[in-house]
Amino acid sequence: AQRVTQPEKLLSVFKGAPVELKCNYSYSGSPELFWYVQYSRQRLQLLLRHISRESIKGFTADLNKGETSFHLKKPFAQEEDSAMYYCALSGQGAQKLVFGQGTRLTINP
Amino acid sequence: DTGVSQDPRHKITKRGQNVTFRCDPISEHNRLYWYRQTLGQGPEFLTYFQNEAQLEKSRLLSDRFSAERPKGSFSTLEIQRTEQGDSAMYLCASSGRSNRQFFGPGTRLTVL
Numbered sequence: 303a304q305r306v307t308q309p310e311k312l313l314s315v316f317k318g319a320p321v322e323l324k325c326n327y328s329y330s331g332s333p334e335l336f337w338y339v340q341y342s343r344q345r346l347q348l349l350l351r352h353i354s355r356e357s358i359k360g361f362t363a364d365l366n367k368g369e370t371s372f373h374l375k376k377p378f379a380q381e382e383d384s385a386m387y388y389c390a391l392s393g394q395g396a397q398k399l400v401f402g403q404g405t406r407l408t409i410n411p
Numbered sequence: 412d413t414g415v416s417q418d419p420r421h422k423i424t425k426r427g428q429n430v431t432f433r434c435d436p437i438s439e440h441n442r443l444y445w446y447r448q449t450l451g452q453g454p455e456f457l458t459y460f461q462n463e464a465q466l467e468k469s470r471l472l473s474d475r476f477s478a479e480r481p482k483g484s485f486s487t488l489e490i491q492r493t494e495q496g497d498s499a500m501y502l503c504a505s506s507g508r509s510n511r512q513f514f515g516p517g518t519r520l521t522v523l
Contacts (some may be wrong), residue, residue, distance in 0.1 A: 306453075311451075334510055338514075345414075345514050346454070346502065347513075347514065348511055348512070348513075351510075351511070388453050388454075390453070397459075397467075397510070398456040398459055398467065398469075399444075399446075399454070399456065399504075399512060400456065401453030401454050401455070402453050403451070403453050404452075404453050
């Protein structure tokens with residue numbers, strides 16, 4: 303079964319502190335992993351995908367196949383990072399996305 | 412704005428009525444997806460088109476739900492005999508050759 307688990311519904315950190323949003327998945331095969339972000343009053347948008355191995359807005363995520371995890375990290379949180387974050391997976395190729403429940407990240411000044 | 416657009420943005424209807432939503436994808440995208448999102452949950456997949464062909468449907472898509480993409484461009488999602496449990500945000504997304512899906516703003520449905 304395809305499943306994405308984000309164990310934290312809410313996460314609150316202070317500005318300048320490190321941030322880690324957890325994501326675990328189950329999938330038989332080699333999935334593609336994504337992080338999507340939704341800022342207040344905006345549409346869902348792609349933050350990063352594991353195959354790109356890129357850093358966007360200071361965020362990185364490493365796919366750990368052994369632990370079936372794809373945690374999102376940022377060394378120094380900024381207030382504009384406050385948003386809803388969703389981890390998602392899909393099979394190889396253009397297929398449906400399976401989303402986690404989401405984590406609401408709040409950065410306190 | 413050349414992003415994915417959805418119409419209407421909000422719909423309030425009475426139980427038992429039929430509703431239809433429209434999605435216009437990014438023009439060069441041949442893949443189109445519908446998702447449903449309820450409060451406190453992530454989006455859940457409903458159905459997927461490649462051009463005009465509907466290639467996958469979720470078990471969530473009961474026989475009261477039907478989706479079309481007649482010319483491989485815009486898509487419609489119709490819900491017949493709406494129920495209160497259908498109240499949700501309905502999201503449309505499109506993608507091109509890559510698996511990067513671009514989402515629309517959603518249609519919020521409230522069934523009274």
